Amino acid sequence: MKAFHAAARPAPERPNGQIATDFLDLVFELESGRSLPVLSRFEGPVSVRVVGARPQLLDAELDRLLARLREEAQIDISRVAGRQPASITLEVVPKRSLQALVPGAACFVAPNVSGWSEYRAKRNRPETDWTQLTTRRRMAVFIPGDVAPQEMRDCLHEEVAQALGPVNDLYRLSDSVFNDDNFHTVLTGFDMLILRAVYAPELHSGMSRETVAARLPEVLARLNPAGGTGTPTDRAPSPRAWKDAIETALAGGSPTSVRRAAATRAVDMARANGWHDTRLAFSLFALGRLNLGINSDLALAAFREAEAIYDSLPDTRLQAAHMGVQLAAHALSLGRGERAMAIVDKHLAAVQSAQNAALLATLLMIKAEALALLGRDAEAQLVRLDSLGWARYGFGSDDEVGARLMEIAAISPVNRS
Known part of the structure; x- marks a missing residue:
């Protein structure tokens, strides 16, 4: 570990x-x-x-x-x-x-x-x-x-x-x-x-x-x-209705259909308020996650827009990395190994700096599968071993680590076939 x-x-x-x-x-x-x-x-x-x-x-x-x-x-x-x-x-x-x-x-x-x-x-x-x-x-x-x-x-x-x-x-x-x-x-x-x-x-x-x-x-x-000067500035609070929608979208106990509808409302409210900040991006992130495996085109579009917003802001490199892991996984699923690796490499430094071992391990697992997809097996094995050390810190038990490893491996078209 x-x-x-x-x-x-x-x-x-x-x-x-x-x-x-x-x-x-x-x-x-x-x-x-x-x-x-x-x-x-x-x-x-x-x-x-x-x-x-x-x-x-x-x-x-x-x-x-x-x-x-x-x-x-x-x-x-x-x-x-x-x-x-x-x-x-x-x-x-x-x-x-x-x-x-x-x-x-x-x-x-x-x-x-x-x-x-x-x-x-x-x-x-x-x-x-x-x-x-x-x-x-x-x-x-x-x-x-x-x-x-x-x-x-x-x-x-x-x-x-x-x-x-x-x-x-x-x-x-x-x-x-x-x-x-x-x-x-x-x-x-x-x-x-x-x-x-x-x-x-x-x-x-x-x-x-x-x-x-x-x-x-x-x-x-x-x-x-x-x-500079520290005089407090007026910052309008986020509307209660938007917070309620986000909280419903994140609530694990609610039916998935209810959560998806709430995420859609959160995105709509963010757009209606003219926000182009972390609130719109986070709404899109919630929408994307809740549509994985259900409406892949919508999920992918949401992640891409969220990443673009986070990339445009000065201190949201870590948030962009959370979008990047979804986009890298999608590239891997299409057999685009070079693209998957480029996305992973773009975000590694921010994740390392933020000390998020679970996200770091996941990105490295995707990179290992991308390398294997390209026939670079020796490099793939080294990256995979590196990912396991972080995975034990991020996910805990060997069972959890193994499950995540198999989940990422199953994305690659080589393993699916």
Whole structure:
């Protein structure tokens, strides 16, 4: 199994005015749409403990994450032994138990509790209501330990970050884990800037949105001088109807026909609103995925348009790679090995940088089959072996890795015949 090493992310390229608006929406709103009355954060050093049975890999991933938070977000955060009281308790819970209590959740964070049993006892009480929070003193992060290493790491990054600061997700963000599109899975430079701003000395727990907005220009000018003035700009929120359509399209429990119709509505609304940004592209991505094997022409057209949009934006190379994997697979299915390899090679660097092992393994598997299709068997075997190392991190068990390998191999016309 291969694994990534911690690496600092570049600072965001957007103006500080936009970042200030993003900060306010991330920090003062919940995903449900409810507003938070005040800024809440930890005041003073932050301690983290881990409880529950977990694989060794989790400790290494946590240490890398905390090192990044100290260096990039300038947060005074460190680990303590599992039996000691801590600001953040990271508890490893079997996936089945976690989803039995909170259906559909891969992982989550809860305020004012220090463990699973306490959360179960208090989950519907005022103590665990985010809107009642003024200063953060105890947070609990619950993640599954019986999933692929990448899924466990992804949960670790997003939920620890939310325990520290933002508790909202925004579809408009293209370079952040705080986005329900789930393209980014490790904390980005933008995320670290937001966290650093949350813990800036100019701010403190209990401040209102208006007070924070007044101080943000000074904070962001100091932390991100290349971004210019940090006066918040007006950014219209995404309409609730579009969000509802996207959420229905992504909901695994709904009939496929209902999800396809919802994806179509999302695309239509995005076009009607004149959007040519990540929201239209993501709507097209959802539409394409839901039409695979049903209407291949529509799916392919959706992926191509989405890739063109992502390619036209400055910080969406990873999103473009998710479209690329579909387009490369299509080229492979047509026996166009050179074309499939060109698409894969175009996206490898972005995927490697984003540390998405599952996507990296899939692209390399497609490249291996394309090489085999062209009769370059020795090269194909080397690339395939490389893909397996990443696949074990991205997909977990040997069964899952083998299934993905066979799925990609079945696309090639040589194997189909």
